[in-house]
Amino acid sequence: MLKLEHLKKRYKTGPWVLKDISFEVPEGEIVGLIGPSGAGKSTLIRCINRLIEPSEGNIYLADACLSKLSTSQMRTQRRKIGMIFQEYALVERLSVMENVLSGRLGYLPFWRSFLRKFPSNDIDNAFEYLDRVGLINHANKRADELSGGQRQRVGIARALAQDPRLLLVDEPTASLDPKTSRQIMRLIQSICRENGLPAIINIHDVPLAQQFVDRIIGLQGGEVVFDGKPDELTEDVLTRIYGDEDWHPEPQDDADELEQAEVA
Ligand SMILES: Nc1ncnc2c1ncn2[C@@H]1O[C@H](COP(=O)(O)OP(=O)(O)OP(=O)(O)O)[C@@H](O)[C@H]1O
Secondary structure (H helix, E strand, O other): OEEEEEEEEEOOOOOEEEEEEEEEEOOOOEEEEEOOOOOOHHHHHHHHOOOOOOOEEEEEEOOEEHHHOOHHHHHHHHOOEEEEEOOOOOOOOOEHHHHHHHHHHHHOOHHHHHHOOOOHHHHHHHHHHHHHOOOHHHOOOEHHHOOHHHHHHHHHHHHHHOOOOEEEEEOOOOOOOHHHHHHHHHHHHHHHHHHOOOEEEEOOOHHHHHHHOOEEEEEEOOEEEEEEOHHHOOHHHHHHHHOOOOOOOOHHHHHHHHHHHHHO
């Protein structure tokens, strides 16, 4: 279980970008984090694993209070937090298998990680994860030979190799076509269900989020303005999160807008 208590963040310059955020995510629950650009979604995700230092408040993962740990203690905890990124963050010149195994680096003593000497158990598990994400036949390919969807699957297998207690997912489908996006969301959903993993997914595509997450948290100006089930996301709520917009425009309206923009 993940618990945020009165989390606040202000960068060195500027206003508060997270203002008193509190919520809990139980085992196995997938939360979609939505909100307009600049609402604080990426900052929130990065505060949880302390890639960005929170200014105030506490973050608990299972029994550990992450926000109170020293840098070295946090390094130990961070290996339990799987991250999946929009741009995959793979090492392009390494093989698919080596990329998956890199999820184990945080567990190895220095000499093993320096020599990239992975225990055979890690290698067996990595094959299992590659099989789980449908890439068992691509283990020896270089990462840069894969399509975007396949790369994201490697990112998911690498996160699994960490044996995580939490998944943090930052715009996993932003670089993918609609069909591949759905496949990736379905894969993340089934992995969370199978492993009882809590997940927070920063996602711009609201209909996609509604289809695959259990709960939606809407951020606006660094505050939670909605926390509920995907089917409670009414037009009023969308307006509260994103501001005024016609949520069901006729296709013709879009074409007109485009035409007007081109003329202008
Ligand atoms: N390193 C930084 N220094 C100062 N301000 C920052 C920094 N990173 C982000 N911000 C500001 O914090 C606010 C929240 O940014 P954040 O990237 O978390 O929003 P977001 O909801 O993830 O946006 P997007 O959907 O566009 O990625 C913005 O006003 C942004 O300008």
